[in-house]
Amino acid sequence: MSKTQGIFGIAILGAIAILLTSISNYYLIALFVGVSFFLFGMSMFLRAQFFVKSTFRTSENNVLLSFDDGPDPVNTPLVLDILKKQGATAMFFLIGKKVKGNEALVRRIQEEGHLLGSHSYSHDSKIGLWNKARTTMDIRTGHEELLKVVPNAGDWYRPPFGVTNPTIASALKKCGLKSIGWSVRSFDTVKKDPKKLLENLSQEIKGSDIVLLHDTQNLTVSILEPLVLELKSRKLTLKAELN
Incomplete structure (x- = not known):
C-alpha cells in the first residue's frame, strides 16, 4: 500500500469516526431532550404520580x-x-x-x-x-x-x-x-x-x-x-x- 493510499485510508476512517460520533452525539442529544421533556411533563402532571403518590x-x-x-x-x-x-x-x-x-x-x-x-x-x-x-x-x-x-x-x-x-x-x-x-x-x-x-x-x-x-x-x-x-x-x- 502506497503512502498516498495509507493517508487516504486514514482519512476515510477518520471521516467514518467523525460521522459515527456525530450520529452518536445526535442520538445522545435527542435522548437527553426527550428525557428532559418527559420528566418536565411528569412534574406538571400530578395524576401521573411519577414523583409523588x-x-x-x-x-x-x-x-x-x-x-x-x-x-x-x-x-x-x-x-x-x-x-x-x-x-x-x-x-x-x-x-x-x-x-x-x-x-x-x-x-x-x-x-x-x-x-x-x-x-x-x-x-x-x-x-x-x-x-x-x-x-x-x-x-x-x-x-x-x-x-x-x-x-x-x-x-x-x-x-x-x-x-x-x-x-x-x-x-x-x-x-x-x-x-x-x-x-x-x-x-x-x-x-x-x-x-x-x-x-x-x-x-x-x-x-x-x-x-x-x-x-x-x-x-x-x-x-x-x-x-x-x-x-x-x-x-x-x-x-x-x-x-
Whole structure:
C-alpha cells in the first residue's frame, strides 16, 4: 500500500469516526431532550404520580369540593355561607402567608366541619426549581402556620400548580405530609363565563370526584350554589371525606 493510499485510508476512517460520533452525539442529544421533556411533563402532571403518590378520589357517590389559594377575607366567607346553607362540607388548602391575619376565618373553616390542608407557604410559581432546603422550608413553614391556628389540622398538602419532582417528594416525606390531587379541574382562575363554567362542571363531575376550585374567585362564588344544587339533584353527597 502506497503512502498516498495509507493517508487516504486514514482519512476515510477518520471521516467514518467523525460521522459515527456525530450520529452518536445526535442520538445522545435527542435522548437527553426527550428525557428532559418527559420528566418536565411528569412534574406538571400530578395524576401521573411519577414523583409523588397522591389521592384523587373521595368515596363512591360523594363529591369533594376543594378550594385552593385561600383564605380570602372577601370570598372565603361567601363560600362558607353557601356551603353551610346547603349542608355541604368541603376541603380548603391554605397558603401559609395568607393564614396570618385571617386566623378567625381559618378557625371558622374548621368549626363548620371542613377539612384543612396546606398549600405551601409562598405559593411561588418557581417552587419546582428550588433546591431541597428551600423547598422543604417553604412546605414545612406553610404547614406550621396552619397548625398554629388549628393544631389538629390534617397532614394534607396540595402541590401549588400541581407541580411535583424528586425535591418536592423528599420535602413532603420529611414534613410527614400526604399529597391530595384532584380528578376534575375547574379552571375557574382563567375562565370568564359563569354559565359555561357551570355547564362544564355539571357535565364533568361524577361520584367520587375531587373537584379543584378556588375560593379567591368571584366567578367561583357565583356558580357555587347552583353547582351544589345540581349535584344534590343527582343524589350525590357533598362531604369533606377522602377515599
